[in-house]
Amino acid sequence: MKSDMLKRIASSVIALAMILALSTLAFGQGKKGAPAERSVTGVVTDATGAAVPGAVIQLKNMKTMQVRSFIAREKGDYYFHGLGTDVDYELKAQKDGHESPPHTLSSFDSHAEAVINLQLK
16 A cells, blocks of 8 residues: 555656646747847947948947947948847947947847938047
8 A cells, every 4th residue: 555655746846847847848838930140230320420431339238238330331331239138228329529329229129120320529
């Protein structure tokens, strides 16, 4: 009788362990189809709306405080890729003593490719 009871307990424990393992796999996958990375692009302009080639755009990871830089191309455009989807980023541009106000790319923004234009003041 004791062996039957031990067998039932053992099989119940094994079944529970299997259910926990499968539920961990099922719920640990995250959103299906959600991008693992994202990018941000935009154009830097001056107060008159003219493109500002050579402006330095800084992208700050607000979790790690790591800063990446990009020098605006001929038409004032810039591009950052490989950004985490669960991180807020702060962007700003500067050139010749002029700076844009900081803009935030929020982790709640679900766009795989966000567009943030920056204007120097």
